[in-house]
Amino acid sequence: MEQSGSGQWRPVADIDNMRVRAWMLSRIRDYFSLHSVLEVETPVLSHAGNPDVQIESFVSHYAGPGGERELYLQTSPEFAMKRLLAAGTGSIYQICKCFRNADNSRLHNPEFTMLEWYQTGFDHHQLMTDVESMLKHLGACAQETAIPRFTYQQLFETYAGFDPHLLSVEQLEQEIARLQINFHVNKGADETVGLGLDRDQCLDLILTHVIEPQLQDKGLIFVYDYPASQASLARIRPGNPAVAERFELFANGVELANGFNELTDKAEQQQRFDRDVEVRSANKQDKILPDQYLIDALDAGLAPCAGVALGLDRLLMFMTAKASLTEVLAFPFARA
């Protein structure tokens, strides 16, 4: 916190930007209303957290009737919304605050606004088309041109010069050297290890350091069919190579949205949760137990659907041509 009288009480985003935000929210609601997608609300505080290895949760403490316990602030409304889908709501959307501990940078605020929606009977390609028509409804991109779609493989072949599905860790380390990424190797006791990164971490390093910078003037781009090891909660399509039916939307190299052809298989969901819990334990991260309600909902039956989460602060950044999140937030983290 800054000292008093420093002007830190003032909002950072200008008032015109707040007007664009309000207009954006009303257009989004208008779009879903036209397409008969139901707006829903689910709890921000939940007894269960998100065991995803790459995400850290805020934990809150409840003290009241019913007994004291820890509650988690949601990192996304995904689990609760899938419970609604399993209960037969049909297509739904939600605009809500999400919370991720430790995410704080030019493009991250620990608390942010998410638009998440699910279309029943859609696959990830149909949902990309839906995302595109929603963005056109907002005027976030030109009506007459289609947003280019690259597979993850095509993206790497085009901007990094290799097929990401074929290379081993050692070969990826050679690519990292060839691409002149100056990665700091923590010289531990084991001198034989290379960069100390696994395959996906190598790919993430190249994506963030080599590919995203080249997308800075490319506007909107969809990337789909991710490596199966980066499936998260997406369905995996068997094949050679098997790929995750997952997509992301980039705006000038910044991730705007992440979508899945949703995993609906209870046993596989349980396995992925178990693996996350194991990895978190090996990494000495906070222990977070998976949401049994979600497992039970999948057990009851989740019809095929595709879902996507879109960061609205980043979308507003893109629509108003701002360079950092703080410029579209009334009170970013440092002034919250």
Added chain:
Amino acid sequence: MGSYSTNEFRGGLKIMLDNDPYVIVENDIVKPGKGQAFNRVKVRNLKTGRVIDRTFKSGESVEGADVMETEMQYLYSDGEFWHFMDPESYEQIAASEAAVSDSMKWLKEQDTYTVTLWNGSPLTVVPPNFVELAVTDTDPGLKGDTSGSGGKPATLETGAVVRVPLFIQIGEVIKADTRTSEYVSRVKG
């Protein structure tokens, strides 16, 4: 010296890399939504001044560099070392030619300089942004020319050479900018 987690990275933090002391100039975090976060930093080598890019896996730790800046008085040079004194403790240190190479031409005995110490020995010596020094050598120039146009080289008492207006004469004291080696003004005696 302790170590710093990437969460503590910020501009100005001094860390050890490849056995050299560095200062962080810029710290940027990149993180795919479903992937590994990295700290992408620009660091300046405190020995050579070179700025390089480095990427760290977020969550890792790096050893801190025992680097501090202190104001010290320049005493004299014996030709091999340049000797400085802490005006409070009277403690003396000897700086090598590498440490003073950039500032040597501005060093005047009894004046105060910023000395950066690494593990107690001097890494760099930086003069104040502005210094006042006497002109020891310059062409007599044109009498009566006070426009300041044109200019001529003048050698200062410490050895630095700066371009000065034609009216500046030997023995006069001028104010110079040490960052650009440029003349600023005449100092009325």
